[in-house]
Amino acid sequence: AQTVTQSQPEMSVQEAETVTLSCTYDTSENNYYLFWYKQPPSRQMILVIRQEAYKQQNATENRFSVNFQKAAKSFSLKISDSQLGDTAMYFCAFMKHHGGSQGNLIFGKGTKLSVKP
Amino acid sequence: DAGITQSPRHKVTETGTPVTLRCHQTENHRYMYWYRQDPGHGLRLIHYSYGVKDTDKGEVSDGYSVSRSKTEDFLLTLESATSSQTSVYFCAISESKNQPQHFGDGTRLSIL
Numbered sequence A: 001a002q003t004v005t006q007s008q009p010e011m012s013v014q015e016a017e018t019v020t021l022s023c024t025y026d027t028s029e030n031n032y033y034l035f036w037y038k039q040p041p042s043r044q045m046i047l048v049i050r051q052e053a054y055k056q057q058n059a060t061e062n063r064f065s066v067n068f069q070k071a072a073k074s075f076s077l078k079i080s081d082s083q084l085g086d087t088a089m090y091f092c093a094f095m096k097h098h099g100g101s102q103g104n105l106i107f108g109k110g111t112k113l114s115v116k117p
Numbered sequence B: 001d002a003g004i005t006q007s008p009r010h011k012v013t014e015t016g017t018p019v020t021l022r023c024h025q026t027e028n029h030r031y032m033y034w035y036r037q038d039p040g041h042g043l044r045l046i047h048y049s050y051g052v053k054d055t056d057k058g059e060v061s062d063g064y065s066v067s068r069s070k071t072e073d074f075l076l077t078l079e080s081a082t083s084s085q086t087s088v089y090f091c092a093i094s095e096s097k098n099q100p101q102h103f104g105d106g107t108r109l110s111i112l
Helices: none
Strands: A003-005 A010-014 A019-021 A024-026 A032-039 A046-052 A064-069 A074-079 A088-096 A111-116 B004-007 B010-013 B019-025 B031-038 B042-051 B054-057 B064-070 B073-078 B087-094 B107-111
Touching (some): A003 A088, A010 A019, A019 A111, A024 A074, A032 A064, A046 A064, B010 B019, B019 B031, B019 B087, B019 B107, B031 B064, B031 B073, B042 B073, B054 B064, B073 B087
Parallel strands (some): B010 B107
Antiparallel strands (some): A019 A074, A032 A046, A032 A088, B004 B019, B031 B042, B031 B087, B042 B054
């Protein structure tokens, strides 16, 4: 079974600085997808970034980028130029690349990020 | 934003009563999912659907049933609610099993 571990329950960062959130996972699969979701206090679950395991290039979305280390099974999220609106819970998630019918996400327990002015 | 509506947004009910949560989508996506979110657990999959009348169990399916009679609607039913089912419930949709999932705004369910 796949597991996702986020070892930092809470983090804080000063506005405009850079912060990195850690995520490790365990799987015997070779093809899979990794995601970071953001959940602000409004409770919405918002997709931040997606990485396909067969792509070596790290995904980037504006101020958000990942460091994907397949051999180490590590998938960290870097937020540059942190903004107050980045304050949220961040969830790392894993999904197998299936030939069958299932496509569910396996989530970590989350990291609560606070951006301080 | 993906067109996903969950109803109700909040519900308080008593132990032993039946409860149905509805997820409605306007994206015509094939895949729909129900998750629950509890402190210390992240989100866990309850049931999912890969087409009309095609559903399957997830990690925490005990005490829940689902139905999908139309592409746009996915219902989650608690036949006899228990206090352990107090949670926030999220519906998600995806175009295919390898595409990202997009989430509704959640339903906060309290069972007293």
